[in-house]
Amino acid sequence: MENLVQIALQNVNLAAIMPSLVLVCFGMGLLLINVFLPRGTTRPAVWISLVGIVVTAVVTVQGWGNPQYGFSDAVALDNFATFFNVTFLLAAALTILMSDDYLRREGYAVNEYYPLILFTTAGAMWMASGTDMMTIFLGLEVMSISLYVLAGFFRGQSASNEAGLKYFLLGAFSTGFLLYGMALIYGVTGSTRLTEIGAYLNSHSSLLANPMTLAGLVLLSIGFLFKLGAAPFHMWTPDVYQGAPTPVTAFMSAGPKAAAFAAFLRTLEYCFFGLKPEWSAMLWVLAVLTMTVGNVIAISQTNIKRMLAYSSISHAGYALVGLVAANEIGYSGVLFYMLAYTFMNIGAFAVLILVGKQGEENLTLEGFAGLGYKRPLLGVAMSVFLFALMGLPPTAGFAGKFYIFAGAVKAGYIWLAIIGVLNSAVSLYYYLRVMVYMYFRDPTEDYAWISLPVSVLATIILAVIGCLYLGILPNEVMAMAKTAIF
């Protein structure tokens, strides 16, 4: 027996991964339970996954103000991670609530959908709390692979197949960039721990001019920018968002996008604070490009789902402004904005689900004609979400954009803030057009097919409350976001 190598399991701190641990346990348990559920019975899976999310949320919230580190610094459950984890959990919960009836309607009531959502969320959590490049990378892969499957979930529909395949191929390609960047950074610094990389680069200032460091930074950024759908790496977004099942699209544009922001922000701030001028300049260009490309192309869209896909590109651009600002208010603005965007975007997609019929998504602008009169409550809810997406007070979108642009101005990026505001003005056009159709066009249909299932109603009500609460009383959450950044 003396040949056995003794390994001390030092530094195992389960508290540092508790939220993702609970979530993964629920996901795996659900996979097992699904085997014993009769075909077509989805309610238990919905309930169990929701209970899992609530339990995880309770565990997560307890970690606030009580940072936990563990696994020899591979993971840090600090306030930053906790804030993002809450965002992911909200996105997952709202998505699950609105999925069941939609999946049933389209004939894909498959229980494995729910564990996959839970695994995606767990992957996002590892990205937000990872302080080691390996943790971040594997979290990203868990998240992405679940999403590839979810995007192609409607196997009988060619659009969904295309979405899944396209996302998979391009996602794998972008992961290659990310890994190459990580490898180069590892070569330069000899470590995969973010803090050690930062310390090494800082103590050897000649390394900052080493072309390999710069190449690593650029390749790493490409990998993250792809995941958050920034121009010029946004080509996959419209097709994938349009082809994927609507709840998946809603989830994808909220949770995983926030996760990419979280990992990107932490990597930039922990590893590359010495190169701030360089990456600020790079992201300045990309932020302007992303905002403009998203908004300008969204104008010419007549399909609302595709329009929201382009609008989600432009929203990634607004959030990038906060990264460029790279100060307290800019960073916390990004955190706030991602939370706000979760509410407004998922809410808008929930309304889209209700307006559709079986097998006929009904996503053209004409499909919304007169909706505001025939279905006043839905019309009001959609208006709230659209106002939030436009960034008008008193909604969450206004507060979020205000903080981000304030951060940019404070950091001296006046022009960036002006371009951002001008872009918001452009976006008024295509969001308002939906409202014009809802309220100023005579209804061509009576919308009698719209039933209002309790679960979807709950999604919409929660999203409206979120949009208005964050819009009217943003200070409390913003103060939390400020304590969440490093």
Add this chain to the structure above:
Amino acid sequence: METIFFYLVALVAVVSGFLVVRCQSPVNSALALVNTFFCLAVFYVMLYAPFMAAIQVIVYAGAIMVLILFVIMLLNLGTEARKRYTHGVVWAAIASLLVLVNVVFFIKRGRVTGAEGDITDYLIKTEGHTELIGKALYTEFLLPFEIASILLLVAIVGAVILAKKDV
């Protein structure tokens, strides 16, 4: 001697990589891919990473290639797969060349300056490669290692969902 050997293997690797893309028949492409994998294994040996070389041969050149060949033969690809996809090939060539030039430039100019770790040559000689990798996996990289198992689970579940006729 070692340099000549390196360039020889590198040439084979690049040519086989080119053939993977150019071959008409998918089976030929797959065989060219095996060749590339073996060349990579040789590089690992030359970099004094025997464990990686063994894994490369067992996992990539062995298991994964068998799977790829199985899939190709089971699918019985018709004429569709033999069509050449030359859409936008010029732009792709220009872009790849630019990336190549960039990468070569940065790596030529850059220096690998990583801090020397705890794993010294002496330790590798006394303890052995595989033991050290195993130790690192179960101590320093325990969490990523465990996450990888979830990753595989998710991939299996996903493959079953997408491939099964009616779930």
